[in-house]
Amino acid sequence: MSYCINPLCEQRQNPKDIEECLFCGTSLLINNRIRLIKPLRPLNENPFSYTEVFEVEDAGTQWNPGSKQRVMKVLKLNSPKLVELIERESLSLRLIHHPNIPKSTLDDFFTFVPVNSSLTLHCLVMDKIEGQNLEQWIESNGRILQSQALEWLKELVEILAAVHRANFFHRDIKPSNIILQLNGQLALVDFGVARRVTSTYLAKISGSGGDSTSRGGKYEITSVGTPRYSPPEQTDGQAVPQSDFYALGRTFVHLLTAIQLIDLPTDKQTGRLIWRNKAPQIDKPFADFIDELTAPLPGQRPQSTEVILQRLKLLPQQSKIYRLTRSKTFRVSAAIGFMILTVFVTFKVLLPLRAKYLVSQGEKAEAANNFQTAQEFFDSAIKINPQARYTISKFYFEKGLRSTNSLELAKRYYELAIKYNDTNVESYNNLGIVCKKIQDSPCVIDSYEKAFKLSSDNWEGHYGLGTYYDELMKYDLAEQQYQLAIKINRQAIIAINNLSRVKILQGDYNTAISLAQEGIQKTTNPRWQAVLYKNLGWAKFEQKKYSEAKRYLEKAKELDIQRTSTHCLLAKVQGIFGDFDNSWLSWEACLLTESREPEVFIWRAEIIERIRQKAPNLIED
Structure with a gap:
């Protein structure tokens, strides 16, 4: 049995092997590949439904070869909002990669107009999940x-x-x-x-x-x-x-x-x-x-x-x-232990308990945004038990870690953590990271300098300061900090990777290659290996060794398909080899996926300008 895709057709069931609907004349072979086998929910069951879903027989494309049973969703209405939703669904199925999510490719989303109809149907084909x-x-x-x-x-x-x-x-x-x-x-x-x-x-x-x-x-x-x-x-x-x-x-x-x-x-x-x-x-x-x-x-x-x-x-x-x-044995033992502990606490821990109570009251006041009251409780606790300052510092440090939605609030918490314990290197490092994000340059430099005075083996701080100079494109200063991080910790793959990247930007491709190869030998983490292989491919591309570049970039993509810069560079190499179909797919991934790497924005601007020059009507100003 074959079904007609035309929702206005009054007799949609047809014999299996014919090419056109016997009632309305619409082709039963959609896009020369898709044949509707059966509806997965009754047709016309809900007159207000704007989609129909079919099990289909898909003859396949060059991107998804081989005939197979799949599922196709058909949007019957041309409402801009509904069209946006099905376009978004197509994009999500193309960009999300997991074996237990339906797969769909670029060719699996298309429009179809039935015979003698002004109705435009939006069709989305995806793999069928059996179960x-x-x-x-x-x-x-x-x-x-x-x-x-x-x-x-x-x-x-x-x-x-x-x-x-x-x-x-x-x-x-x-x-x-x-x-x-x-x-x-x-x-x-x-x-x-x-x-x-x-x-x-x-x-x-x-x-x-x-x-x-x-x-x-x-x-x-x-x-x-x-x-x-x-x-x-x-x-x-x-x-x-x-x-x-x-x-x-x-x-x-x-x-x-x-x-x-x-x-x-x-x-x-x-x-x-x-x-x-x-x-x-x-x-x-x-x-x-x-x-x-x-x-x-x-x-x-x-x-x-x-x-x-x-x-x-x-x-x-x-x-x-x-x-x-919850067991009886534990309860009896706990009761006896509590009696013994009570006697001990009565004589030994009254003052620390009072300090602990004041700290808890300060935490409650802080949670209620009564900041002045919180400080008064904390200061009183320290007068009773000076060791309470470490607990208070830890409390503010953890609040800083949780303040992912407000960088200004995180900065305040880390500053308070340092106020109560100015010997915690990690507090200074984290304050430097937050200040970098809010572009408070004096705070960045001051935080890391104080962290370095406290600890000579603070490789994380040198790496953090290096990323700050890196973002400002002060590559010489960034290089100094990355090298210090690596000198302290030869296993600091993140610093090795960034230094390799900086060397490429400085034009020192051989050093960049050596660093990337060193990093690959030191890690088994696929995502870190992927970014290091990307650097190898990038450096080889700049040296015009395109075959080697292609091999390394394909390896990087195999290890981590999510990295945007890999797709951008692979698109360049594929274009040089004349593989324009795959090059365009790589450019699409380069343009659509998220990235914070500054060079990605440069590459995107280059391809958009090339498209604008060749087909100005395709890009709106």
């Missing part, structure tokens, strides 16, 4: 055990890590969008509302340049997602990557209880779901972690997939400790 979605699986199998939940959560977070590394977030995680494949692994599907994290988007959700009383400033951000799974900020049109963690947590509430979220009661004060009594197989540490994922505010949730994976490694040990502390 059963978790909504269906739970209906058949019931709630999952904690061991299975931990395994599944780890798999999904690893997939999300690839999504977030590509600067996207999914925005519609729920059981029906997670597939349990035939090989037992989970897959994440339906990137129809995925959003790319760009500076424009961040400006929109932060209200940059707009009225702070309106949603998203002067911009309107579309509210998307699924009720009960989408977090409050996403419902308000201001989703962030941590919004995916909320939906993930709520997904596991459903998997652990086998109860629809709408049927679970809600705490009227906090707005949280009351679910733990429906999941007796889950212990408290794991349940606490699920509730942390579903915290009402993004800042209260784990801030990255890396943090979640680290926490998941610790959860089994926390569960063992929890079960131990």
